Amino acid sequence: MDKGIEFSFKAIFVSIAGAILVMILVNFAVQQTDLFGRYSNRAIVNSFEKQLDAFSVSSSSKKIINLPEKIKMRFDCNALITEDFSEETGRIIFAPPEIESEKIKAATKTWSFPFRITNFFYLSNEEDVYFIVFDAESKEYVDSLDLPDFKILKIDARNFNANQISEQAKNLKRANLILFTKQVNENELTKLKNLNIVRVNLKQNDAMYNNENFFFLDEAMLIGLITSPENYNCQKEKAIEKLSIISNINSQKASYLALKANNECKNYLLEIKSSLDVFRNQKEKNSLLNLNEKIKEQNNNLIRNDCQKIY
Amino acid sequence: MTARKSTKGQMEMSETTLITLIVVIIIGIAFFVYYKYSSQSYDEARERISEEESSVLLAYIASMPEISCEDNCIDASKLLAFKSLSNSKDYIAVFGNKKITIEQAYPAVNSTEECTALKLNQASYPGNCRYWMLYERKPKLFSSTYIVSTPYSIYYPETDSHGIAIIKIEVYL
Numbered sequence: 408m409d410k411g412i413e414f415s416f417k418a419i420f421v422s423i424a425g426a427i428l429v430m431i432l433v434n435f436a437v438q439q440t441d442l443f444g445r446y447s448n449r450a451i452v453n454s455f456e457k458q459l460d461a462f463s464v465s466s467s468s469k470k471i472i473n474l475p476e477k478i479k480m481r482f483d484c485n486a487l488i489t490e491d492f493s494e495e496t497g498r499i500i501f502a503p504p505e506i507e508s509e510k511i512k513a514a515t516k517t518w519s520f521p522f523r524i525t526n527f528f529y530l531s532n533e534e535d536v537y538f539i540v541f542d543a544e545s546k547e548y549v550d551s552l553d554l555p556d557f558k559i560l561k562i563d564a565r566n567f568n569a570n571q572i573s574e575q576a577k578n579l580k581r582a583n584l585i586l587f588t589k590q591v592n593e594n595e596l597t598k599l600k601n602l603n604i605v606r607v608n609l610k611q612n613d614a615m616y617n618n619e620n621f622f623f624l625d626e627a628m629l630i631g632l633i634t635s636p637e638n639y640n641c642q643k644e645k646a647i648e649k650l651s652i653i654s655n656i657n658s659q660k661a662s663y664l665a666l667k668a669n670n671e672c673k674n675y676l677l678e679i680k681s682s683l684d685v686f687r688n689q690k691e692k693n694s695l696l697n698l699n700e701k702i703k704e705q706n707n708n709l710i711r712n713d714c715q716k717i718y
Numbered sequence: 719m720t721a722r723k724s725t726k727g728q729m730e731m732s733e734t735t736l737i738t739l740i741v742v743i744i745i746g747i748a749f750f751v752y753y754k755y756s757s758q759s760y761d762e763a764r765e766r767i768s769e770e771e772s773s774v775l776l777a778y779i780a781s782m783p784e785i786s787c788e789d790n791c792i793d794a795s796k797l798l799a800f801k802s803l804s805n806s807k808d809y810i811a812v813f814g815n816k817k818i819t820i821e822q823a824y825p826a827v828n829s830t831e832e833c834t835a836l837k838l839n840q841a842s843y844p845g846n847c848r849y850w851m852l853y854e855r856k857p858k859l860f861s862s863t864y865i866v867s868t869p870y871s872i873y874y875p876e877t878d879s880h881g882i883a884i885i886k887i888e889v890y891l
Contacts, residue, residue: 659799
């Protein structure tokens with residue numbers, strides 16, 4: 408009887424001690440797995456950002472970004488987000504809301520308005536398709552667009568067939584339809600429920616997506632709208648914010664140069680400084696477009712008169 | 719008879735406890751060694767990633783529209799203007815805990831002072847100062863620092879002349 412009690416007591420003691428040890432080991436293993444997961448996601452995002460930075464040194468370039476492993480990455484307005492890691496970014500990235508791949512199609516283009524402001528990045532899933540519909544009036548412009556090497560299908564409005572596009576886009580996660588024409592029947596478009604439809608008005612420099620109107624200032628911005636209508640507005644606002652920063656720097660540069668310039672050049676420099684000061688506070692399309700032309704002209708004036716140019 | 723049994727039981731109990739204690743100590747030592755090894759390898763990985771980032775950053779800084787010319791050089795007249803903006807949230811996210819300076823290397827200057835708006839107003843500028851402090855964010859606690867640098871062409875619009883500057887990044891780890 409005593410032996411029996413002794414054995415039961417030992418068994419209980421060993422079971423409890425064993426269970427505690429197993430719990431410690433399991434907890435440790437879970438922590439390690441979690442830590443390695445986070446470390447791995449962080450390393451992938453860092454590798455991705457480094458590739459973007461290295462890429463941005465070029466004024467215009469296209470490439471496929473290879474990541475160490477397949478990852479689901481979300482592109483918020485100001486951040487790159489993975490499952491358990493988020494990294495803030497000031498870069499202007501026109502991308503789908505989500506990319507899940509180890510290969511990302513990418514392109515970059517310097518945005519100058521009128522001086523160099525930043526690099527735009529355009530990203531796409533490998534399988535995303537972009538349908539661009541044009542008419543006789545917009546054909547020349549569409550043909551001249553320097554588009555990234557994404558899957559782009561250009562369609563003449565006369566040959567537009569919603570059923571055919573719907574069929575092509577049926578198995579795709581994401582497809583964009585960009586209309587550079589008004590010749591497409593609106594009833595036809597209702598058949599294309601899963602596509603992002605963007606209607607571009609080249610004369611007005613604006614476009615409509617999801618019943619909202621957005622403006623674009625030039626081709627580089629328009630390409631952003633074509634590739635990423637979902638987060639275009641936010642990226643456009645970041646771009647205009649950057650325009651404001653560079654205008655401010657150029658305005659200060661004009662002041663510094665005016666300090667040591669002769670009277671004639673000083674006047675030209677102060678003129679352009681005053682335009683830059685207005686420019687950096689503008690957010691409205693027409694004012695930005697007009698001031699862009701004015702600053703170009705004022706900079707040319709500086710060059711023509713042998714003064715120091717701003718850009 | 720009962721007392722002997724009790725003593726035997728107590729001994730066996732002590733043995734079990736001792737063995738459990740030894741096992742726990744061995745596991746504890748194993749954890750300690752593992753953590754020590756992991757933390758060392760994390761530190762090494764952090765340093766390696768940081769060095770790679772800094773090298774990319776060197777190329778990136780030289781090409782930033784904020785300070786560069788249109789034709790692959792640094793525009794000296796933009797450096798002072800940029801300094802007044804570089805401590806904003808956006809640039810802190812890009813640069814992190816670093817000190818970034820641009821130092822004139824050629825033509826050589828005798829001065830060791832920083833280039834400021836006051837220096838710029840003087841006739842002897844840019845020969846009256848050595849470097850521009852573009853950005854500095856020093857953490858309260860850091861374990862080590864290292865410097866990466868590269869030479870780059872610099873343009874002085876006031877005198878319409880070019881020189882060579884060193885872009886220097888001091889990284890706080």
